[in-house]
Amino acid sequence: xxxxxxxxxxxxxxxxxxxxxxxxxxxxxxxxxxxxxxxxxxxxxxxxxxxxxxxxxxxxxxxxxxxxxxxxxxxxxxxxxxxxxxxxxxxxxxxxxxxxxxxxxxxxxxxxxxxxxxxxxxxxxxxxxxxxxxxxxxxxxxxxxxxxxxxxxxxxxxxxxxxxxxxxxxxxxxxxxxxxxxxxxxxxxxxxxxxxxxxxxxxxxxxxxxxxxxxxxxxxxxxxxxxxxxxxxxxxxxxxxxxxxxxxxxxxxxxxxxxxxxxxxxxxxxxxxxxxxxxxxxxxxxxxxxxxxxxxxxxxxxxxxxxxxxxxx
Amino acid sequence: xxxxxxxxxxxxxxxxxxxxxxxxxxxxxxxxxxxxxxxxxxxxxxxxxxxxxxxxxxxxxxxxxxxxxxxxxxxxxxxxxxxxxxxxxxxxxxxxxxxxxxxxxxxxxxxxxxxxxxxxxxxxxxxxxxxxxxxxxxxxxxxxxxxxxxxxxxxxxxxxxxxxxxxxxxxxxxxxxxxxxxxxxxxxxxxxxxxxxxxxxxxxxxxxxxxxxxxxxxxxxxxxxxxxxxxxxxxxxxxxxxxxxxxxxxxxxxxxxxxxxxxxxxxxxxxxxxxxxxxxxxxxxxxxxxxxxxxxxxxxxxxxxxxxxxxxxxxxxxxxxxxxxxxxxxxxxxxxxxxxxxxxxxxxxxxxxxxxxxxxxxxxxxxxxxxxxxxxxxxxxxxxxxxxxxxxxxxxxxxxxxxxxxxxxxxxxxxxxxxxxxxxxxxxxxxxxxxxxxxxxxxxxxxxxxxxxxxxxxxxxxxxxxxxxxxxxxxxxxxxxxxxxxxxxxxxxxxxxxxxxxxxxxxxxxxxxxxxxxxxxxxxxxxxxxxxxx
Numbered sequence: 001x002x003x004x005x006x007x008x009x010x011x012x013x014x015x016x017x018x019x020x021x022x023x024x025x026x027x028x029x030x031x032x033x034x035x036x037x038x039x040x041x042x043x044x045x046x047x048x049x050x051x052x053x054x055x056x057x058x059x060x061x062x063x064x065x066x067x068x069x070x071x072x073x074x075x076x077x078x079x080x081x082x083x084x085x086x087x088x089x090x091x092x093x094x095x096x097x098x099x100x101x102x103x104x105x106x107x108x109x110x111x112x113x114x115x116x117x118x119x120x121x122x123x124x125x126x127x128x129x130x131x132x133x134x135x136x137x138x139x140x141x142x143x144x145x146x147x148x149x150x151x152x153x154x155x156x157x158x159x160x161x162x163x164x165x166x167x168x169x170x171x172x173x174x175x176x177x178x179x180x181x182x183x184x185x186x187x188x189x190x191x192x193x194x195x196x197x198x199x200x201x202x203x204x205x206x207x208x209x210x211x212x213x214x215x216x217x218x219x220x221x222x223x224x225x226x227x228x229x230x231x232x233x234x235x236x237x238x239x240x241x242x243x244x245x246x247x248x249x250x251x252x253x254x255x256x257x258x259x260x261x262x263x264x265x266x267x268x269x270x271x272x273x274x275x276x277x278x279x280x281x282x283x284x285x286x287x288x289x290x291x292x293x294x295x296x297x298x299x300x301x302x303x304x305x306x307x308x309x310x311x312x313x
Numbered sequence: 314x315x316x317x318x319x320x321x322x323x324x325x326x327x328x329x330x331x332x333x334x335x336x337x338x339x340x341x342x343x344x345x346x347x348x349x350x351x352x353x354x355x356x357x358x359x360x361x362x363x364x365x366x367x368x369x370x371x372x373x374x375x376x377x378x379x380x381x382x383x384x385x386x387x388x389x390x391x392x393x394x395x396x397x398x399x400x401x402x403x404x405x406x407x408x409x410x411x412x413x414x415x416x417x418x419x420x421x422x423x424x425x426x427x428x429x430x431x432x433x434x435x436x437x438x439x440x441x442x443x444x445x446x447x448x449x450x451x452x453x454x455x456x457x458x459x460x461x462x463x464x465x466x467x468x469x470x471x472x473x474x475x476x477x478x479x480x481x482x483x484x485x486x487x488x489x490x491x492x493x494x495x496x497x498x499x500x501x502x503x504x505x506x507x508x509x510x511x512x513x514x515x516x517x518x519x520x521x522x523x524x525x526x527x528x529x530x531x532x533x534x535x536x537x538x539x540x541x542x543x544x545x546x547x548x549x550x551x552x553x554x555x556x557x558x559x560x561x562x563x564x565x566x567x568x569x570x571x572x573x574x575x576x577x578x579x580x581x582x583x584x585x586x587x588x589x590x591x592x593x594x595x596x597x598x599x600x601x602x603x604x605x606x607x608x609x610x611x612x613x614x615x616x617x618x619x620x621x622x623x624x625x626x627x628x629x630x631x632x633x634x635x636x637x638x639x640x641x642x643x644x645x646x647x648x649x650x651x652x653x654x655x656x657x658x659x660x661x662x663x664x665x666x667x668x669x670x671x672x673x674x675x676x677x678x679x680x681x682x683x684x685x686x687x688x689x690x691x692x693x694x695x696x697x698x699x700x701x702x703x704x705x706x707x708x709x710x711x712x713x714x715x716x717x718x719x720x721x722x723x724x725x726x727x728x729x730x731x732x733x734x735x736x737x738x739x740x741x742x743x744x745x746x747x748x749x750x751x752x753x754x755x756x757x758x759x760x761x762x763x764x765x766x767x768x769x770x771x772x773x774x775x776x777x778x779x780x781x782x783x784x785x786x787x788x789x790x791x792x793x794x795x796x797x798x799x800x801x802x803x804x805x806x807x808x809x810x811x812x813x814x815x816x817x818x819x820x821x822x823x824x825x826x827x828x829x830x831x832x833x834x835x836x837x838x839x840x841x842x843x844x845x846x847x
Contacts (some may be wrong), residue, residue, distance in 0.1 A: 008728065012717070030718075035450070036639065038447070038450060039450035039451070039454075040455060041456035043449065043454065043727060043756075043764070043765060043766060043767050043768060044727040044728060044729075044761075044764050044765035045765040045766055046453055046454055047727060048765070050446065050449075050450055054446070080447070081353070081359060082350070082353060082504070082507065082523055083355075083447055083503055083504040083507065084504050084507075089523065093524075148556055148557075151556070151557060151560045152560065155560050155561075155563075155564040155566075156560050156563045156564050159564055159565070162561075162564070162566055163557060163560040163561045163563075163564045163566055164550075164552055164557045164558075164560070164566065165526075165550065165552075165561075165566070168526075179498065180550075227776060237832050252409050258349075258553065258554055259554050259556075259557055260557065261525075261550070261551060261552050261553070261554070261557060263522075263524045263525050267349070267524065268524065270349065270585065271350055271524065271805075274349065274719075275350070276720055313846045
């Protein structure tokens with residue numbers, strides 16, 4: 001197991017390197033000037049001066065190696081917009097996104113698994129039909145649209161919950177922050193919840209048709225024990241989907257964070273894209289990519305724990 | 314005894330009134346901005362003129378400020394940190410600014426000539442320890458005439474321009490003054506200064522949470538008693554999404570928002586929210602190429618396209634929140650002049666002019682315009698451009714819209730017509746500010762402003778116009794200068810140099826409890842009289 005974990009950790013290094021090249025190249029391939037949004041109304045001559053001052057006149061490969069060398073020492077540079085070190089901007093944003101992602105995961109994953117299990121066990125019944133149609137609706141619904149609808153219903157019409165922001169509480173673990181998190185978390189949770197419900201349902205249905213379940217029943221095991229066996233067998237597949245969805249929750253919340261003005265990495269990324277704030281953009285994209293790599297690593301390890309055959313494969 | 318009782322009653326009444334007022338003013342004013350980041354707070358704000366509006370003129374002052382209390386007249390210059398300014402009669406490049414005495418920065422240090430020189434070095438002297446390239450980037454393009462600066466005495470500075478320029482005082486309105494003492498106190502670090510800034514403005518920053526909020530509090534000892542803020546605290550919140558902004562207002566999370574979405578306005582009105590608007594120096598145009606191969610070189614084509622556009626229809630599309638353009642500046646501007654060419658919707662005349670220019674149904678005119686899906690001052694570019702496309706189709710002009718990212722569009726504007734970044738377009742749809750004579754005319758229409766030296770994207774080069782612009786910049790009597798600027802504008806309209814469509818009117822929405830807001834005809838608005846009543 002330890003060897004397997006070490007091997008998986010080592011695999012992430014070339015992936016991280018590859019990601020850094022892709023991140024850097026994509027940003028520089030995009031149209032526009034790295035400084036144009038930051039410098040305001042300046043003509044081409046002044047822009048050239050500023051470009052030289054910030055080092056953007058150097059060949060691209062040189063800019064990449066300078067950046068990579070700095071990142072390797074933990075220096076992500078400073079935001080062109082605010083002058084703050086990128087790491088100081090990135091860490092609070094990542095904290096906000098993770099908090100929101102954690103709540104959305106808690107809601108989405110638990111609801112999805114429970115609904116999927118029920119639907120799978122009660123295949124063909126009205127319960128299955130309700131879960132399946134709700135799941136299809138959930139998958140088909142754009143989360144930014146759902147976000148706007150939630151705001152209109154719960155903030156504007158009912159006035160129960162705030163429409164935007166993170167509040168002014170000193171800590172993320174406060175009632176005020178929780179109030180601000182509910183709507184974005186619901187908007188974020190809808191799609192993963194639906195996907196996990198559908199996956200779990202399909203898995204449970206498939207496992208229930210397997211011969212070993214018949215054998216368990218023939219041996220007179222109670223339905224409760226059978227559920228445990230089915231769950232254990234469904235776990236690797238559901239875990240893989242949960243892992244991907246969790247990474248999506250952390251990395252793919254740009255639109256929801258913008259709609260709710262939630263100051264997380266998605267909002268930061270959106271801001272950095274529009275500002276062409278290269279150091280922030282590079283740092284955020286690298287961090288989000290690392291979220292994916294790390295989540296996959298954790299899922300792989302969990303899958304090995306759930307099904308030891310995986311490590312031997 | 315009677316008198317004493319009367320005095321007592323009066324005192325009680327005064328106390329009750331003042332405490333009531335204090336209570337009314339103690340409610341924070343929460344503002345939903347359209348920006349997604351708090352504009353920089355260290356002196357020169359970024360975020361365009363919205364930045365100037367919220368972290369510029371609130372926390373800082375310029376030598377010359379804008380008059381921001383008259384909603385009817387054009388906004389003019391008023392003394393700021395300088396009480397008077399004058400050009401030298403013998404040497405028209407030499408300006409003397411007399412500084413206001415007794416002004417203090419928020420940290421308690423004195424504002425004086427040394428502070429002015431220190432701030433100019435901050436922006437324009439790369440060797441100065443306080444040089445801040447980020448602030449330079451914001452200011453340099455707005456005070457291009459400045460060549461040198463010198464302290465004359467503790468309260469007098471001399472600024473020189475590289476050529477005589479009567480519009481120089483306008484350029485000084487874009488430079489704000491940060492406290493040298495505070496910069497020393499925070500360890501000579503502009504990033505730290507941004508969190509503990511010190512200016513001379515009517516508000517001071519108490520708390521900054523990047524990308525979320527800036528909390529500004531009243532500077533009770535502001536040098537202009539008339540502009541001491543009515544509100545004890547103003548909270549600026551970043552809400553870039555228009556629907557969220559309106560929802561936040563409707564749900565009582567904010568008191569004041571900028572640019573409410575047109576779809577929400579009827580509902581906001583129905584719920585007694587206040588909606589304000591006023592035309593301001595903004596133009597939503599097409600700047601077109603005058604290069605050799607451009608069909609735009611034909612005056613008949615230029616006039617025809619201007620006449621083909623149904624501006625009233627576009628304004629209806631915008632929920633009534635725009636004003637029809639009859640030129641680069643609004644009719645109420647002292648620089649409008651008296652153009653003979655009347656810009657209106659006249660498709661029949663447009664067809665006639667196009668036919669005279671040789672364009673028929675069999676040989677239609679095709680124009681390619683680079684447009685952006687969004688951007689500062691771009692209003693609602695997609696539906697507006699598609700509306701114009703339909704208008705032009707009605708008179709036999711094929712308008713091809715090439716959609717590009719906002720930054721790419723701005724780069725095309727900088728690079729000029731024909732540059733590879735412009736993707737073969739004949740023109741660009743890039744909104745423009747016409748706040749001051751330099752930004753309204755010289756940087757766009759003079760031969761000297763062709764790329765890379767300015768924003769004459771069009772490569773419009775006309776000695777007659779150059780002469781008029783130079784005359785305006787060399788005329789130091791304000792009225793006479795405005796007359797020259799009116800001639801400049803008359804000329805550019807009669808030549809139909811651009812396609813002028815609409816002026817924005819900057820709609821804002823606020824809770825019925827918000828009092829004191831006067832929307833002037835400007836990009837900058839005074840937030841000091843605004844407060845939330847009980």
